[in-house]
Amino acid sequence: SQTIHQWPATLVQPVGSPLSLECTVEGTSNPNLYWYRQAAGRGLQLLFYSVGIGQISSEVPQNLSASRPQDRQFILSSKKLLLSDSGFYLCAYLPEDRSSYNEQFFGPGTRLTVL
Amino acid sequence: ILNVEQSPQSLHVQEGDSTNFTCSFPSSNFYALHWYRWETAKSPEALFVMTLNGDEKKKGRISATLNTKEGYSYLYIKGSQPEDSATYLCASPVYGGSQGNLIFGKGTKLSVKP
Numbered sequence: 496s497q498t499i500h501q502w503p504a505t506l507v508q509p510v511g512s513p514l515s516l517e518c519t520v521e522g523t524s525n526p527n528l529y530w531y532r533q534a535a536g537r538g539l540q541l542l543f544y545s546v547g548i549g550q551i552s553s554e555v556p557q558n559l560s561a562s563r564p565q566d567r568q569f570i571l572s573s574k575k576l577l578l579s580d581s582g583f584y585l586c587a588y589l590p591e592d593r594s595s596y597n598e599q600f601f602g603p604g605t606r607l608t609v610l
Numbered sequence: 611i612l613n614v615e616q617s618p619q620s621l622h623v624q625e626g627d628s629t630n631f632t633c634s635f636p637s638s639n640f641y642a643l644h645w646y647r648w649e650t651a652k653s654p655e656a657l658f659v660m661t662l663n664g665d666e667k668k669k670g671r672i673s674a675t676l677n678t679k680e681g682y683s684y685l686y687i688k689g690s691q692p693e694d695s696a697t698y699l700c701a702s703p704v705y706g707g708s709q710g711n712l713i714f715g716k717g718t719k720l721s722v723k724p
Contacts, residue, residue: 527710585653589710597642
């Protein structure tokens with residue numbers, strides 16, 4: 496069966512500190528991978544997506560970056576966090592077969608608070 | 611750019627009330643519409659995938675309808691229970707997008723009081 500993991504679940508970081516959030520998928524190969532963020536009072540915003548190893552597309556310019564070093568691993572990073580980076584971060588995947596009209600499956604999320 | 615809109619933004623009902631909310635999307639080049647249920651601090655959970663005009667799907671007390679000609683979908687909850695409290699998201703695939711991207715609405719946050 497397919498599963499998706501994210502860690503950490505919660506994180507409190509000072510402004511200016513680095514960030515690394517990790518997402519891994521099991522039970523599927525060559526998925527599309529996505530990073531979303533929900534800031535307070537706002538909707539779900541797509542940050543990055545990847546269609547393959549080393550391939551990253553950015554939807555919103557910002558101080559975040561993403562990397563996909565392995566087929567089923569997706570990492571969200573920042574060198575220096577801003578207060579505005581606070582929010583709930585979700586990783587999602589789209590199985591290669593796309594059998595459900597591009598239905599994406601989500602990880603449990605990371606609650607990031609930047610102080 | 612595809613815009614997916616949801617209304618209302620939030621909704622407060624009493625236990626036992628029936629309720630509904632709306633997702634609207636551009637009707638041209640329709641491919642599919644997804645409904646997700648998102649509880650606080652949990653993963654969004656897929657409820658329905660709607661693909662055909664006039665579709666009506668049901669899961670327990672929750673049902674959804676689709677009108678692709680006018681570009682809207684309704685989600686209905688019959689006899690709301692406190693455990694129905696969540697944010698309900700709708701999303702539509704980006705037309706012509708080979709990356710499988712979805713455009714999400716901002717969600718309707720439902721609170722059901724016991």
